[in-house]
Amino acid sequence: GENVEQHPSTLSVQEGDSAVIKCTYSDSASNYFPWYKQELGKGPQLIIDIRSNVGEKKDQRIAVTLNKTAKHFSLHITETQPEDSAVYFCAASKGFNKFYFGSGTKLNVKP
Amino acid sequence: DTAVSQTPKYLVTQMGNDKSIKCEQNLGHDTMYWYKQDSKKFLKIMFSYNNKELIINETVPNRFSPKSPDKAHLNLHINSLELGDSAVYFCASSQVAGLGDTQYFGPGTRLTVL
Numbered sequence: 372g373e374n375v376e377q378h379p380s381t382l383s384v385q386e387g388d389s390a391v392i393k394c395t396y397s398d399s400a401s402n403y404f405p406w407y408k409q410e411l412g413k414g415p416q417l418i419i420d421i422r423s424n425v426g427e428k429k430d431q432r433i434a435v436t437l438n439k440t441a442k443h444f445s446l447h448i449t450e451t452q453p454e455d456s457a458v459y460f461c462a463a464s465k466g467f468n469k470f471y472f473g474s475g476t477k478l479n480v481k482p
Numbered sequence: 483d484t485a486v487s488q489t490p491k492y493l494v495t496q497m498g499n500d501k502s503i504k505c506e507q508n509l510g511h512d513t514m515y516w517y518k519q520d521s522k523k524f525l526k527i528m529f530s531y532n533n534k535e536l537i538i539n540e541t542v543p544n545r546f547s548p549k550s551p552d553k554a555h556l557n558l559h560i561n562s563l564e565l566g567d568s569a570v571y572f573c574a575s576s577q578v579a580g581l582g583d584t585q586y587f588g589p590g591t592r593l594t595v596l
Contacts, residue, residue, distance in 0.1 A: 405584070414486070414572050414587030415525070458523055469538055470585070472525040 373398040375463050377473025384451050385481050392476045394461035395443040401463040404444045405470070406435060409458045418459075419446070451480045485509050486588035488573050494594045495563055502559045503591045505573030513537075514556035515585065516548060517572040525572070531556055563595045 374397040384390050394404075402423035407415035421428045421435045421444065428435050432451075437444040448455055461473040486507045495501055507514060515538075516528040530538035534550040545561045556573060573588040 407587075409523075412589070414574070414589050416587065417584050420584070460525060469527060469530070475523040475525075477523075 373401055373463055373465070373471040375461060375471045375473045377461050377476060379476060380474065381477045381479070383479045383481060386451060386453060388451055390448045390451050390455070390478055390480075392446045392459055392461070392478070393443060394445070394463075394473050395441075396463040396471075397442065398463070398465060399439075399442065400465040401471075402466075403464045404435070404437060405462050405464075406446050407460040407462065407472075409460065409475075411457075415460055448478075451478075453480050453482050456480045486573055486575055486586050488571075488588040488591050490591060491589065492592050492594075494596065496596055497563055497565060499563050500559070500561045501563060501593070502557055503571055503573075503593070505556045505558070505588060507554055507573075507575040507586070507588075509575055509577075509586060510554075511575040511577050511586075512553055513576045513583075514550065514553070515574040515576075516556065516558050517574060517587075519570040519572060519590070521569070529556075529558075560593075563593075565595050568593055568595045 377394045405420035408418045409415040421437050432449045434447040458475045458477050460475050462470040464470045489504050513532045515530045519525050528542045529548045531550045547559045550556045570590045570592050572590050574585040576583040576585045
């Protein structure tokens with residue numbers, strides 16, 4: 372089965388700085404890669420996703436890059452704000468909505 | 483209006499008991515899921531139903547039995563609860579059981595087995 376590894380497990384940045392979270396996956400057949408944000412006491416919420424036919428996708432301060440050859444994808448958050456503090460999960464899927472999640476990154480944005 | 487709702491939010495019970503968690507979605511989605519999130523925040527899929535039919539059944543003890551009375555509801559019944567069942571259980575739904583459809587998660591049910 373698929374194995375998704377996520378790094379770092381915790382990340383502290385100063386407000387206004389950028390944050391980067393990286394994931395690798397093992398199954399070359401995976402072709403959909405969503406990122407979720409989980410705030411304390413809540414369920415994960417999709418923030419951005421990317422499909423294997425695209426190398427990069429942006430949505431305001433958030434961007435995701437995908438390197439299919441190396442089997443890794445990354446989440447980039449620019450101009451971080453305290454409300455970006457949360458746990459972020461990457462995931463990989465090759466169909467039938469079966470997702471394999473990374474272990475999560477706790478992002479702390481210090482004001 | 484809550485898109486995916488779960489009850490109860492917290493559940494504290496003794497080992498050996500049987501308990502149920504309920505999930506409802508009002509998004510008109512065809513597919514629903516149960517995930518388990520352990521103490522280290524690791525999320526793992528347990529089950530998935532599409533239009534009341536089981537389509538994903540990961541390696542989960544048969545003490546866990548999902549039931550989908552209709553496509554808007556997916557309940558999780560757990561028999562003979564064990565300490566290791568303590569976790570947060572999330573229900574989710576998506577439009578279709580295809581590739582890359584956005585999953586909407588409920589707020590979670592924190593189960594504590596004493």
